[in-house]
Each structure stands twice: as C-alpha cells, then as structure tokens.
Amino acid sequence: MAKDSFRGKVISGVGQGAFFAGLDWVKEQCRAALGFEPWPGTLNLDIREEDAPALERLLRSEGICIVPPDKNFCEGRCWKVRIGKIPAALVAPEEKARIHGKNIVEILAPVKLKDTLNIKDGDEVEIEVDSQAVEQ
Numbered sequence: 001m002a003k004d005s006f007r008g009k010v011i012s013g014v015g016q017g018a019f020f021a022g023l024d025w026v027k028e029q030c031r032a033a034l035g036f037e038p039w040p041g042t043l044n045l046d047i048r049e050e051d052a053p054a055l056e057r058l059l060r061s062e063g064i065c066i067v068p069p070d071k072n073f074c075e076g077r078c079w080k081v082r083i084g085k086i087p088a089a090l091v092a093p094e095e096k097a098r099i100h101g102k103n104i105v106e107i108l109a110p111v112k113l114k115d116t117l118n119i120k121d122g123d124e125v126e127i128e129v130d131s132q133a134v135e136q
Contacts (some may be wrong), residue, residue, distance in 0.1 A: 004129040005008065005052040008045030010114070010121050017042030017106050018085055020091075025069050030108065033064045034080060034089050042091065042106035043083075043113040045125065046111075052103065059092065066091070080130035083113060113116065 020026055022040035031037050032076065033085060047055050063077035078089040088109040107127065 004045055004054040005126055006051035007124050007126050008047040010119055011044045011046050012121055012122045014042040014094045029066050036110035038108040042108055045105050047103045047131050
C-alpha cells in the first residue's frame, strides 16, 4: 500500500491538548500503543483542502482507541504518523468532544515538535501516515 501523507499549516491551539497529553492514563496508554510517552501538548495543524481525502481515509480507519478510566473524560482515537523522522500520532477525541473543525488535527509526539523542528505558526509541515494505521 502506498503511503498516505498530508500537509498542514501550524496553528495555535487552546491548551486542551497539553492537559490531555499530561494525564497519567493517557501517557500510559500511549506508551503501550504508540511506543512513546507524549510530550504534554499537541501540534495543531490546519490541513490543506487538497489533502482532505488522505485525512478522511485515515479518520475512517479504526485507529487505536484511548479509553478513559472514568466517564468524566471522552474516548479518543489515534493513528501512528511521522513528521520527518519523529514518531508521532494524530489524535482525535470522539465527535461529541471535538472543538475544532474537521480540517484541524492535533499531533502527539515524544518531543515538543515546534522546538524540535524549529517551526512556528504559519509554517507548513508534512505528516506521513504509518501504512499499518489504515490497514487495521
């Protein structure tokens, strides 16, 4: 299967990703399912319109479920991706908890991506989807 990829413009988030990624149960599940503990924050990307089909294919696939320990939190799904050589995961809360439009995605990684990649709001990055993420 050919590798899917898509590009997005870096945008500022609202801080909920940092809270989510810092939760012990999220870190634990990410270590087990993704092979890394997420840096406490996400990289928010506004995906280009022409790349929407690749993103939609990914979001229609099963992904990896992140299950909360109690009903005060929503479930989420994530898919293994890479930004350059950095392993990462696109993460999406269940639909009822989404605060962004469909073209905005959040990326978890073991490092602070803005610093590691020397990128800032307005820069464009490419996300490469792990081919196994869409074959599940």
